[in-house]
Amino acid sequence: MAMAQQAKPVQASESASAVLRAEQLSRYLFAENWCRDKAVLELGCGQGAGCKLLASYGAKSIDGLDPSEDLVKVAQTEAPENTRFHHGPYLPLPFEDGVFDTVIALDLLDRISERELLLDEIGRVLSENGVLIVSISS
Numbered sequence: 474m475a476m477a478q479q480a481k482p483v484q485a486s487e488s489a490s491a492v493l494r495a496e497q498l499s500r501y502l503f504a505e506n507w508c509r510d511k512a513v514l515e516l517g518c519g520q521g522a523g524c525k526l527l528a529s530y531g532a533k534s535i536d537g538l539d540p541s542e543d544l545v546k547v548a549q550t551e552a553p554e555n556t557r558f559h560h561g562p563y564l565p566l567p568f569e570d571g572v573f574d575t576v577i578a579l580d581l582l583d584r585i586s587e588r589e590l591l592l593d594e595i596g597r598v599l600s601e602n603g604v605l606i607v608s609i610s611s
Contacts, residue, residue: 500579500608501526507604508532511574514566514598516591517581521548521558527577528553536573538563566594574600579608 501523509531518524518537521544527535535556539545545560552558561567564587576595582588595605 497523497579498526500606504575504577504606505530507575507606508535512536512572512600513575513577514538514568514573516563516576516578516595518548518558519544521545521552521556523577523579524548524556524558525551525553528556533574536568538566563591564594566598568598570597571600571603573598573603575604575606577606579606580610582607583609 504527508527510533513524513527513532513535515524515527515535515537516539518539519541521537524535524537532555535553537545537548537556537558538561539548539558540560540562542560545558548558559567563585576599578595582591585591599605
């Protein structure tokens with residue numbers, strides 16, 4: 474007779490973490506159609522997990538920008554060939570005018586005090602028919 478295995482109780486923090494990861498993944502899945510064969514900029518790229526996921530969606534090129542030098546160093550360790558990570562401030566954005574087809578800012582704008590200036594900068598670096606994808610924490 475087989476013994477039933479007892480399920481390991483799920484801790485509240487584990488459950489919340491899983492929900493957060495699923496929520497973050499859904500945002501990147503939403504962005505997929507606007508990244509394929511496009512030049513993409515992710516603001517607040519952190520350790521680069523999102524940029525690496527976007528690279529797997531077939532983005533032509535991806536640039537990730539984050540103000541944390543330590544996080545960018547981690548991101549650079551396993552960067553896909555078409556992906557570059559940059560350390561620096563969001564204002565001004567360190568890119569030429571009109572170079573990105575898609576800019577992604579997930580859970581970022583609500584944490585920036587000068588969001589109108591950042592939106593102007595995003596508009597500057599977006600191509601003529603470029604797309605901005607934004608999410609705000611609830």
